[in-house]
Amino acid sequence: MHIIFFICFLNIFITFIGSEPTCDEILPKELKQEIQSYQAIVDRIIKEVLSGGYQNKTYDELALFTDTFGSRIAGSDNLENAIDYTLKKLQNIGLENVHGEKVDVPHWVRGFESAELIQPRHQKLNMLSLGYSVGTPPEGITAEVVVFRSFEEMYVNAAYAKNKIVVFNEKYTTYGETVEYRSKSASYAAHYGALAVLIASVTPFSLDTPHTGMQSYMDNVTQIPAACITHADAHMLARMQKRKTKLVIKLIMSAQNLPNRVSRNVIADITGNQYPSNVVIVSGHIDSWDVGQGAMDDGGGAFISWNALGLLKKLGLRARRTIRSILWTSEEFGLIGAAAYFKSFDIKSINLIMESDLGTFKPLGFDFAGNLKSSCIAQEILKLFKSIDLTYFKKSSSNSVGSDIELWTRVGVPGISLKTLDEKYFWFHHTNADTMDVENPNELDLCTAVFAATSYVAADLSINFPQQINNTLVDIMRQKQKTPLAPPQ
Numbered sequence: 001m002h003i004i005f006f007i008c009f010l011n012i013f014i015t016f017i018g019s020e021p022t023c024d025e026i027l028p029k030e031l032k033q034e035i036q037s038y039q040a041i042v043d044r045i046i047k048e049v050l051s052g053g054y055q056n057k058t059y060d061e062l063a064l065f066t067d068t069f070g071s072r073i074a075g076s077d078n079l080e081n082a083i084d085y086t087l088k089k090l091q092n093i094g095l096e097n098v099h100g101e102k103v104d105v106p107h108w109v110r111g112f113e114s115a116e117l118i119q120p121r122h123q124k125l126n127m128l129s130l131g132y133s134v135g136t137p138p139e140g141i142t143a144e145v146v147v148f149r150s151f152e153e154m155y156v157n158a159a160y161a162k163n164k165i166v167v168f169n170e171k172y173t174t175y176g177e178t179v180e181y182r183s184k185s186a187s188y189a190a191h192y193g194a195l196a197v198l199i200a201s202v203t204p205f206s207l208d209t210p211h212t213g214m215q216s217y218m219d220n221v222t223q224i225p226a227a228c229i230t231h232a233d234a235h236m237l238a239r240m241q242k243r244k245t246k247l248v249i250k251l252i253m254s255a256q257n258l259p260n261r262v263s264r265n266v267i268a269d270i271t272g273n274q275y276p277s278n279v280v281i282v283s284g285h286i287d288s289w290d291v292g293q294g295a296m297d298d299g300g301g302a303f304i305s306w307n308a309l310g311l312l313k314k315l316g317l318r319a320r321r322t323i324r325s326i327l328w329t330s331e332e333f334g335l336i337g338a339a340a341y342f343k344s345f346d347i348k349s350i351n352l353i354m355e356s357d358l359g360t361f362k363p364l365g366f367d368f369a370g371n372l373k374s375s376c377i378a379q380e381i382l383k384l385f386k387s388i389d390l391t392y393f394k395k396s397s398s399n400s401v402g403s404d405i406e407l408w409t410r411v412g413v414p415g416i417s418l419k420t421l422d423e424k425y426f427w428f429h430h431t432n433a434d435t436m437d438v439e440n441p442n443e444l445d446l447c448t449a450v451f452a453a454t455s456y457v458a459a460d461l462s463i464n465f466p467q468q469i470n471n472t473l474v475d476i477m478r479q480k481q482k483t484p485l486a487p488p489q
């Protein structure tokens with residue numbers, strides 16, 4: 001009896017000290033009521049995209065943009081022409097403080113590329129060189145192939161990698177985990193004397209589509225050519241090797257890293273009428289890969305970001321704080337535009353930072369980073385979207401959400417990455433299939449409405465989103481140079 005009583009007491013004690021206060025306990029009733037009072041404005045914003053003059057506008061604008069400029073890789077004239085066009089557009093719709101902020105960006109060009117299996121039989125392999133990769137000599141590299149399932153398998157069979165074209169037939173688990181094969185394979189394989197590396201594309205599903213993306217070389221390794229091939233071909237090569245068939249591939253790549261060029265982050269505001277120097281940012285990236293049209297990655301995110309402001313402007317809604325749309329440049333080559341802004345703009349004046357870079361499919365809710373109180377405010381704002389079924393809310397345990405905005409959320413700025421029905425995102429990611437056919441007018445409308453309404457409410461509230469800035473981390477991140485990766489042991 002005594003023991004049972006003790007265990008019960010212990011349980012109650014652990015529950016008491018281990019649990020966080022609830023949002024009902026954290027948010028004063030008045031603040032909840034204040035947030036709820038925005039319901040009519042949120043409904044008006046949603047109505048405007050569902051049945052008003054803004055219906056289909058984001059889709060039509062994005063289609064015109066991608067049809068006119070196509071893909072927009074960093075360093076290209078396409079990207080700069082697309083930026084000029086966008087700046088003019090934002091000025092024409094009457095947004096304020098419209099300007100481009102100069103950023104030095106990498107200039108990598110793909111050039112001609114091909115991969116051909118020449119032994120045991122001839123077959124063209126669908127491939128794409130990876131960003132920052134060097135090319136092959138003009139005559140190409142013709143070499144025997146070794147296929148590994150994982151880095152671990154290469155380490156224990158390291159002697160087989162020497163003077164070979166190494167193929168990684170890695171298994172896709174999650175993007176975050178599997179992308180290591182794209183970013184590090186060249187350096188790891190070069191460490192063991194490989195001549196070039198081909199990876200199975202980082203995707204859960206493939207219709208023989210290769211998926212490009214960025215890779216980086218470690219210091220002190222030979223820079224070898226790196227490309228991706230399709231799942232089907234990687235699987236075939238693995239089967240052939242298992243039968244002890246000798247495999248030879250001829251790889252020709254003329255990829256080059258040229259001197260940096262100047263690009264621009266695109267900025268446009270609706271200036272706050274009470275606290276103009278305090279800003280809520282809505283953002284996406286305007287650059288893309290050089291394959292496909294960059295309609296999904298990240299044309300959609302960029303276009304809902306500026307159309308959110310266009311929509312607020314049309315409805316005559318001006319908040320107390322400034323709402324700023326930023327279209328980042330050169331995300332694909334390592335958050336280059338965002339890093340420049342992180343260094344130059346006062347972090348404390350950012351009230352909330354939002355991003356969409358996982359597709360503009362049907363919106364579901366928020367991936368959130370920030371402290372408990374700010375998370376409760378965001379959850380209360382989310383309740384204003386019941387009519388369009390936004391219920392998803394996840395608070396990051398590592399304070400990191402999004403891609404470009406992660407720089408800010410990691411140091412304690414509250415941030416929202418728009419969560420959409422993104423199951424198919426990585427089917428199209430960084431491929432020739434990233435076109436307007438992935439986009440849907442109604443889903444884009446809803447995403448625009450969510451960005452417009454969320455940024456408006458956040459920018460107009462009587463209180464700031466509570467920040468928890470880690471100044472030491474800010475200093476470290478601002479000074480951060482390219483950190484060399486550790487070689488595998």
Ligand SMILES: [Zn+2]
Binds near residue numbers: 298331357
């Ligand atoms: Zn992206």
